Amino acid sequence: MILDTNRKQNDSFAPTESENRDIPDDIWSKCGRCGEILLNKDLIKNHKVCQCGFHHRLTAPERIQMTLDNGSFREKDAGLLPVNPFDLADYAGKLVDARNKSGLNEVVVYGEGTIDKWPVVVVVMDTNFMMASMGTVAGEKITRAIELAATTGKSLIIFTASGGARMQEGILSLMQMAKTVEALGRLSNAGQLYITVITDPTTGGVSASFAALGDIILAEPDAMIGFTGPRVIEQTIRQKLPEGFQRAEFFKQHGFIDKIVPRPLMKETLAKILALHLQGVR
Amino acid sequence: MAVTLEFERPIQELEDKINELRRFSREKGIDLSNEIAILEKRVGEVMRSVYSNLDTWQHVLIARHPERPNTDDYIKYIFDDFVELHGDRCFGDDPAVMGGIGRFHGRAVTIIGQLKGKDTNENLARNFGMAHPEGYRKAVRLMQQAEKFKRPVICFIDTPGAYPGIGAEERGQFEAIANSMLVMSALKVPIITVVIGEGFSGGALGIGVGDRILMQEHSIYSVITPEGYASILWKDSSRAREAAEAIRIIARDIQELGVADKIIPEPLGGAHKDQEAAAEMLDEVLAETLDELVGIKLEDLLSQRYEKFRSIGNIE
Numbered sequence: 001m002i003l004d005t006n007r008k009q010n011d012s013f014a015p016t017e018s019e020n021r022d023i024p025d026d027i028w029s030k031c032g033r034c035g036e037i038l039l040n041k042d043l044i045k046n047h048k049v050c051q052c053g054f055h056h057r058l059t060a061p062e063r064i065q066m067t068l069d070n071g072s073f074r075e076k077d078a079g080l081l082p083v084n085p086f087d088l089a090d091y092a093g094k095l096v097d098a099r100n101k102s103g104l105n106e107v108v109v110y111g112e113g114t115i116d117k118w119p120v121v122v123v124v125m126d127t128n129f130m131m132a133s134m135g136t137v138a139g140e141k142i143t144r145a146i147e148l149a150a151t152t153g154k155s156l157i158i159f160t161a162s163g164g165a166r167m168q169e170g171i172l173s174l175m176q177m178a179k180t181v182e183a184l185g186r187l188s189n190a191g192q193l194y195i196t197v198i199t200d201p202t203t204g205g206v207s208a209s210f211a212a213l214g215d216i217i218l219a220e221p222d223a224m225i226g227f228t229g230p231r232v233i234e235q236t237i238r239q240k241l242p243e244g245f246q247r248a249e250f251f252k253q254h255g256f257i258d259k260i261v262p263r264p265l266m267k268e269t270l271a272k273i274l275a276l277h278l279q280g281v282r
Numbered sequence: 283m284a285v286t287l288e289f290e291r292p293i294q295e296l297e298d299k300i301n302e303l304r305r306f307s308r309e310k311g312i313d314l315s316n317e318i319a320i321l322e323k324r325v326g327e328v329m330r331s332v333y334s335n336l337d338t339w340q341h342v343l344i345a346r347h348p349e350r351p352n353t354d355d356y357i358k359y360i361f362d363d364f365v366e367l368h369g370d371r372c373f374g375d376d377p378a379v380m381g382g383i384g385r386f387h388g389r390a391v392t393i394i395g396q397l398k399g400k401d402t403n404e405n406l407a408r409n410f411g412m413a414h415p416e417g418y419r420k421a422v423r424l425m426q427q428a429e430k431f432k433r434p435v436i437c438f439i440d441t442p443g444a445y446p447g448i449g450a451e452e453r454g455q456f457e458a459i460a461n462s463m464l465v466m467s468a469l470k471v472p473i474i475t476v477v478i479g480e481g482f483s484g485g486a487l488g489i490g491v492g493d494r495i496l497m498q499e500h501s502i503y504s505v506i507t508p509e510g511y512a513s514i515l516w517k518d519s520s521r522a523r524e525a526a527e528a529i530r531i532i533a534r535d536i537q538e539l540g541v542a543d544k545i546i547p548e549p550l551g552g553a554h555k556d557q558e559a560a561a562e563m564l565d566e567v568l569a570e571t572l573d574e575l576v577g578i579k580l581e582d583l584l585s586q587r588y589e590k591f592r593s594i595g596n597i598e
Contacts, residue, residue: 080597085539088528090515136595143592165484165505167515170529171541174505175594177484178491181460182467182591189468205505208444208484212460227455227484228446232510236446246451256454 032056047263055220055263057200059102060109060126063159067267068122073113077144080137082106083169091168094130102128107138107162110145112154116271118278121149123158125206134206135166139176142210146183146194155193155274160211163229164204177209184213193277195270198248198257200224212256216273218266219248219257287343289332293551296325329550336500339523341532342508344500345480349554351561352411353380353395353438356478359561360568361386361393369420373453376417378409378445379489381424383433387569389576392428394421394489395438398479412445415458418488422465429470434572437475437489442507444485459488466491467591472575472583474568476546477501477533478553482510493587494571495541497533498564499548503541504531540594544571 029038033054043049047066048056058066064073082095082105099105107130110123123145125132134142142158149156165173187194196214201224208227219225226246234241244250251257261269286294300321307314336344344350357364361384369375381394398411405411421437428435444455466473466489473492481490481503497503506514508526513519536542546567553560575583 083595083597086528086530137597139595140597167506167511168529169595170504170531171536171539172595174483174487175541175591177460177487178463178467178591179594181463182491182588185464185467186588205484207456208459208488209463210460212454212457213464225456226451227444227459228451233446233448233451237448241448245448251454254452254454256457 029056047266049263053221053262055200055222057127057161059128060104060124063124064109064113064122066263067159067270068113068115068120069117073111073122075109075111076148077141078105078109080106080141082135082137085136085169085172088168094168098129102126104129106141107132107134108141108145110141110148112148112152115157115267115274118271118274119152119154120274121145121152121154121156123156125159125161127161127163127201130166131163132161132206133163133166134173134176135169136172136176138166139173139179142176142180143183146180146187146210149192149194150183150187150190153192155195155277156187157195157197157270158210158214159197159199160202160206161199162202162204162206162211164206174205177205180210181213184210188213188215193274195273197261197266197270198223198225203227203229217256217258218261218269219252219259220266221248221260221262223248225251225257285348287340287347289336289340289343290551293325293328293332296321296328300325333550333552338527338532341500342480342502342523342526344552344554345502347552347554348400350479351553351557352400352440353397353478355557356438356561356564357382357384357393357395359558360565361391364393367424369423370416371423372416372419374414374416376409376414376420377407378411378413378441379417379420381420386436386572389572390431390433391572392424392433392435393438394424394435395478396441396486396489398440409445411441412443413441413485413488414445414447414450415453415455418444418458418462421489422462425462425465425469425473432471434472434474434576435469435492436568436572437473437492439475439477439481439486439490439503440479441482441485442480443483443510444488459484462488463491467587468584470580470584472572472578473587474571474575476564476568477503477542478564480507482507491587491591493575493583493590494543496544496546496567496571497536497542498546498553498560499533500552501533502526502531503533503536504529 031050034052194214196217198219202211203226248260303314303318364384366382380397396411399405399408474494475490475492477497508522509519511525512521533545547563549556549559
């Protein structure tokens with residue numbers, strides 16, 4: 001894997017709970033669902049999936065490592081920095097924090113690589129950067145990735161995750177939805193394959209734009225998906241939402257997801273789908 | 283019952299006084315035309331000074347004024363022979379989205395608009411202009427029909443957002459919005475979208491992809507309502523006014539940011555002060571915009587539409 005920025009080595013995927021304060025989080029983690037204490041090196045070996053089945057969120061570098069052929073990834077536009085179009089002081093502060101927390105310049109990491117030797121353009125969104133909200137730079141990078149797939153004739157895979165459009169960039173964030181969708185329309189008309197992999201959580205303006213438009217839509221187990229977040233719905237309708245509402249299994253049942261794929265099987269599933277589309281390309 | 287906004291009050295008071303003098307003059311047969319003329323002049327001055335210095339929040343209040351003309355009003359004023367068409371052919375008919383066909387300056391067009399009510403009952407019936415997936419799917423059906431019959435499409439945006447509810451999510455609100463934008467991005471007829479009140483979130487943009495984005499002078503457009511912004515980012519929805527100022531949501535700003543193509547003037551005081559005049563001003567700009575678009579070769583139209591959105595937030 002080649003990442004062309006000064007990335008901080010990711011050393012923590014500890015869940016947000018503060019209970020595990022006395023556990024050094026570079027060695028141990030606590031499962032976000034069953035509470036089991038897990039050795040990080042074992043967890044990584046198991047794709048950060050706990051024995052109970054809980055899929056811990058991945059950083060972008062971890063996702064790339066687990067999905068693409070070793071050493072095949074060439075990142076593009078890693079140097080693009082976030083913009084603050086309305087010069088908001090609190091937003092500027094958040095961007096600095098996000099950068100420190102994630103080791104990334106922005107939410108989206110994209111580039112070219114191979115999966116089981118099939119050439120792909122891959123996009124990964126990292127929730128450690130402001131809950132992977134989509135501002136102008138994220139929208140621009142995703143659009144460039146789509147255009148790169150179009151010009152190179154490669155298949156496109158986007159691992160979606162996002163709290164939604166980035167509010168601090170106002171109308172400019174909103175318009176990234178239209179921008180990415182338009183570019184996908186062109187890619188589709190060119191007869192090229194686009195696979196969406198929905199990961200936890202994919203909501204708001206990201207769910208309602210490129211995430212919804214894959215030729216094939218895969219999801220990780222239990223991933224939260226939806227346009228409006230559960231808290232806002234509960235506040236609006238003043239009732240508690242049913243168990244499992246807006247999870248990947250729920251949307252599969254309602255007809256919006258093709259297949260739920262546990263993470264350890266993701267790479268081989270993607271390879272199988274690519275092979276069915278690309279026979280003869282490799 | 284007329285609704286008077288806080289900053290409209292001095293104007294309203296002067297207008298009330300003028301009406302009172304008129305009545306008095308009529309009843310008592312006393313000539314008060316001089317006094318009335320002085321007050322009328324004063325009203326004009328106050329209005330010009332108030333409305334040339336509106337702050338962001340005052341724009342928000344005008345954009346959301348309960349008497350502001352809605353999609354239904356503009357359809358009545360501007361289009362002839364309107365035939366409303368219902369349903370998404372899939373699940374139901376969304377009352378928050380009105381659609382149909384009509385004639386505009388002699389040309390058949392398809393009209394789609396989000397529709398808010400004017401009072402509580404109407405608003406409850408229309409979900410405050412917040413669409414369900416079937417609203418976006420109805421819009422898509424009507425747009426594809428427009429394409430088949432080579433009719434231009436005119437969309438009116440007026441919504442605080444898509445409806446946040448269980449049914450809306452179950453039936454794939456996210457997919458409905460995404461697909462509507464996808465269809466609009468490549469529809470082979472001209473599309474004009476007009477923000478006539480408030481346009482917020484993907485709920486607004488779901489019918490907002492087109493060749494031209496027009497905004498009425500006092501309309502507002504952004505990624506989320508100021509209340510939503512303040513409550514999510516600051517955990518305090520009472521700071522909505524501050525949020526509105528921070529993220530620049532008024533028509534003039536949206537044009538400056540390269541999103542809105544044209545601003546449609548409104549009568550002094552806002553569209554609710556004189557609905558018919560507002561409709562005429564809208565009609566005029568729509569007509570000239572449509573004339574321009576039908577003259578563009580389809581291939582160029584589509585590539586210009588692509589470039590329009592492609593260039594928003596372009597990073598070098």
